[in-house]
Amino acid sequence: MCATYEPPPRPIETFVFMDLEATGLPPSRPKIAEMCLFSVNRHALENPQYSNSFPKPTPLFPHLVDKLCIYINPDKPFTPTASSITGLNNEVFANNKKQSFNLHVFHMITAFFSRQHPPICLVAHNGYGYDFPLLKAELSALGISALDEIYCADTIKAMKALDRENNQLHQFLYQPSPIGSKKKYGLRDLYFKFFKVYPLNSHSAEGDVITLISIFQQRARDLMCWMDLNARQFNTIKNMYKENVRYASFSKTPMNIQPVPPSLLQDQPRRRITTVHPAILYPVDNGIDPTDNEYTPLYHRISELPDEIKNTLLLFIGLIVIVWIALKTPV
Structure with missing residues (x-):
């Protein structure tokens, strides 16, 4: 029996396009090394500006776009394949003194989303298969639950749904595949399909987000309509894997990390960390609660x-x- 999820109560207002680069594929329990978020309002996607290019005008990239791009020290070796594809390695993170995935990253993400108009949908290419479960695993490793009010949608799933035989009026690629061949839904292939050139900066988080938005604009109304009806809540995504809460990663952060607001820690067990001091952590498990006024x-x-x-x-x-x-x- 297929799982069912509640769609957004009203049309999505903000689409946050995301891409992650990591140390490898799921069997290796990857860690995020680069994350990029571009926020685009529905109005910009429904009312694009066009170039005067001949023979067919092309939608210009949205102008009012909020961006958050972060490099994150994965504290784990890259697989040789991931390193060759992304051009990232552990030495470059160490040399540039990049921090690991900690509460600072969490606060940046939540602050970014708090500036967007709801309902908000997180959009990623193969998001259900990779990006969303990996982000969920990293957040869970901090011992927190987050983004409960955010929806998410996978553009590959949306594009394939629009290309089914019983949905000919709203096809994504607008043409049947040759007999015996399959339609290609990789970002590079889709970009070449529409623009007749391959995208720049493939396999960088920012480059892939720009590529995804450019492709999305080609069938924006159909894709947004599909997501209005089929986007699911982020909290329904399962972790790619589970690991112990990364208390040690906080102590590596030189700057003071403020406590997470209670509204962002919904229904968390008391054994979670309630505050982080720049010099020492006080887990509630040890019987000392630093939030107690008498302590x-x-x-x-x-x-x-x-x-x-x-x-x-x-x-x-x-x-x-x-x-x-x-x-x-x-x-």
């Missing part, structure tokens, strides 16, 4: 004592040290 770290308590008491304590400690040294020193 104050020891060094904070000492710093709040009057100067007279602090000086007395220091003198007392000094005397103890002197006596201990005298007892240990042979006469």
Whole structure:
């Protein structure tokens, strides 16, 4: 029995096109190395500007586009194939002092989405098979649940649906395949189909997002209509894999990471991290809750004592040290 999902309650207003580059394919439990998000409003896709190119005008790339592109140290070796395709390797991340996937990345993603007009749909090419499960795995590794209000859609699934024989009025490629051949839905093949040249910067996250949007514009109304009816909530996506919560990755971050707002941590067990201090983490499991107003770290308590008491304590400690040294020193 096929799973059913609730579509958006009204037409999608914002399409966030995403592409990820990672250390490898699913069997290797890949880690994200590059992520790019381009946000395009429905109005821009429904009312494109056109070039004056001959013989057929081409939709110009949307002008008002919000962008978020991040390089992320995967803390894991690239497979030789992934490194040769993307041109990325672990040395370049180390040399450029890039941080791993941590709460800073999470906050950037949520802040990016908070600026977009809902309903919002995350769009990726082969998103259901790769990008969405991988992003879900990385977020879960932080011990948090996120993007619960966001929908998602896979452009390959949408394009194939539009090309079925019983949907001839809304075909994506608009032509039947030769007998014995299959239609090609790879980004490079689709781009060549419409523009007669291959795209630049293939297999970079930003380059592939630009390519995807350019292809999407060719059948924007049909694709948006399909996503209005078939997009699913991001929280229905299953993790590509599961791993232990990456507490250690936070401690590598030199800057202060603020606590995640409670509204972004919906129904999380109390064993999750509730706050992150720049010097030390306090998991709730150890019985100490740093959000408790009655709890104050020891060094904070000492710093709040009057100067007279602090000086007395220091003198007392000094005397103890002197006596201990005298007892240990042979006469």
